[in-house]
Amino acid sequence: MKIIAIGRNYAEHAKELNNPVPTSPVIFMKPDTALLKDNKPFYHPDFSEEVHHEIEVVLKISKEGKHISEKFAANYFEEIALGIDFTARDIQQRQKEKGLPWELAKAFDNSAPVSNFVPKTQFADLYNLNFNLDINGQSRQVGSTKDLIFSFEFIIAFVSRYITLKKGDLIFTGTPQGVAKVNIGDKLEGYLEGEKLLDFYIK
Secondary structure: OOEEEEEOOEHHHHHHOOOOOOOOOEEEEEOHHHEEOOOOOEOOOOOOOOEEEOEEEEEEEOOOEOOOOHHHHHHHEEEEEEEEOOEEHHHHHHHHHOOOOOHHHHOOOOOEEEOOOEEHHHOOOHHHOEEEEEEOOEEEEEEEHHHEOOOHHHHHHHHHHHOOEOOOOEEEOOOOOOOEEOOOOOEEEEEEOOEEEEEEEEO
């Protein structure tokens, strides 16, 4: 199982970090050791002073494919979830300034909490999904898949040109604006169409 993540897939998030809005998907990866399941607590790493939350809709690949056509890409995922792409923003900034890869900032242990998955057939329109992240009862991030720059199908087709997708792979599809620092003691709650899927603490 691998975790593939899409950066800057919501225009307002790209702008809030002073990044250009991309003309093709920005791809990075996390190892399987980044996965954090079952709403277990996230232990804040000691190597960063600025770990940011980034809530995202996550796709689970349901069968192997490569060079997948966009028009058939919807057949390659059956379930979706919510995830958090935890990012050590201070480390990421240093890496970017040096022109170095982001892995130290993105791929560390437990940096990819993922909720339980739900069937995509549960939703009438995958491109009108509302999702949000509350921290300590206060709204932090609010997004809708209608604002995606690159669709789920386009992402699957694009990634599969370069990387074979296998059953069980996860694709984080990008975060809306509102990313910010988390602190020890914070309670994070993530909602998809009003249903709470994420509910865990920072320790």
